Amino acid sequence: MKNMDSSTGWDQLSRYKKVGMMSLFGFIAFFLLIYLGQGGARDTINQAIIYLKDANVEGFKEYLLSFGSLAAVISGLMMVFQSIIAPLPAFVITFANGLLFGWGLGAILSWSSAMVGAILCFYLAKFLGRPVVEKMVTKKALTWWDQFFDKYGKHAVFIARLVPIVSFDLVSYAAGVTSISFWQFFWATGLGQLPATILYSYLGQNATSTVQILFFLFTIVIALAVIGLILRPKLQGWRKAKHRVKG
Template sequence: MTNIIRAFIQLVAAVFLFFLIGLAIAILLIQNSWLDMRFDSEYMVTISLLTGLWFYFLTTFMNAKKFAIWESARISVVISILCMAVTAVITITGGSFSILPSYVVRKSLFLEEMLTLDGMNILLIILIPIGIAIMAFAVWSSKKTKTKTASKTGWNQLSRFQKFGMMSLYGLIALFLLVYLGQGDIRDLFNQASGYLKDADVEGFRDYLLSFGPLAAVVSGLLMVFQAIIAPLPAFVITFTNGLLFGWVWGAVLSWSSAMAGAVLCFYLAKMLGRPVVEKMVTKKALNWWDQFFEKYGKHAVFIARLVPIVSFDLVSYAAGVTSISFWQFFWATGIGQLPATILYSYLGQNATSTVKILFFIFTIVIALAVIGMILRPKLQARGKGKQGANG
């Protein structure tokens, strides 16, 4: 019970310290009128809070003690005083001490419909002293208690390559969230693209790409890479649309090359993050299944998986990254395996749009049955020979 309480105190201390950091940075950025007109700097608080949670995760579950800056009396005191001083000076001199901090916090925590500015002020008056007290207690308790961790993935056990991968991945996610939340036009464009892809609206997605003019191919390629790494969006809609918009030849080239870029990034992300982290991303059960699949079919496993459209493209890439398969085996198997579907989708996209879903599912079923037959054929033949031998 004591360990649970201590862990909770450390969590609150981490979140509070990074809350102060985010609040000070957001208020500083708001002072720039040019930036304030184009970017919602308030969401720096949101990203800072997520960073605090990320550092807490690394400290608690991976024993990365150097990230626990809230446990250091000197660092936490200096940062707290500096951040509160910046916030107080700017808001007092600007005559907005009772407005700006509450406005920033309320917006960054998505509480605009739940709390008024006065209500947010009262909440801050209550929570800030409590946060300071908890942070002081966290510093004191960290000196009295040495944390024991049962983690099998301690930070010091990771290679420099894996550490760089984990921090880079978080940095990219944080940057995307900051741009997505802070820039309304980009957020609207992304939501619009996601809607078209989710609904398999090829004609709508085509018009969406056309709105970017000469950059249509670049946007299409970036969306293909993005969906491969993070977003569970249907890539076949992008391939159909590329065929419709650029013709089946150039559409296939664009779809194939951008999908390859996404696959390579997934492969190396898995290499950098390591198996324990990848297990959290794709589940241990799924990864164990892929281990058996790779062990059984060896270098042909990726090629077979790429031929079946119903198999998750991203999952294969991540799983391959934590197996013994070499990069070039993965690269060529992926490139050749996805080529037939890419060419066919591009051709169908150029010549048909209203039957996209029907064509996709028919093609999926045909290819899946063909590959399953190819896999089961040796077993069925062996079983047939066994029965003939028994009868003989």
């Protein structure tokens, strides 16, 4: 599959997409205005970023609790924020949601807000074009994705979502400058992130004291499973070729 023409412009967007892009830019502008203009808001956001960077699940849970009835709203906004603007570990939010709201409701909140963030990144990339996306995710990362996408096509997003060590934001932005359709991206993202979301939410509710260890163990297991799935056809081909040589 070929990459989309990077010259995608405003005139080529549908009315629906234009409204979406205007809403997105409005949200970003509003956030920057609040962040830069309000010292209290800036300190509050910075505190959340510290909890996420330090993978402090308990601290982030208490942070959400400080907002009372708005805790779920703040959690959702932080998930979208980390998807679009800040490369922060989203699993901390998912663990905290499981701990605070229970694994069922926590998983729904984490999954839905992550989907919103992914969709916004996807359309933002389509509007801004490849040159800007290269600056956002680095040219090296985007080149890696090009090779990955060329190899696995429409299945690339699904495979990447299953591997926690692959940046969620990178996949969302990079997919936006490929020929993959929105619905292919939507379903691949939704289904691909579901297993990890459910597991992280469950671990957040039941195993907070060993969160980081369990996360890394799960990451390794899933990564090995996906690598095995990817390499299986090559190994089978190698074995068949070896048997032919022996025959």
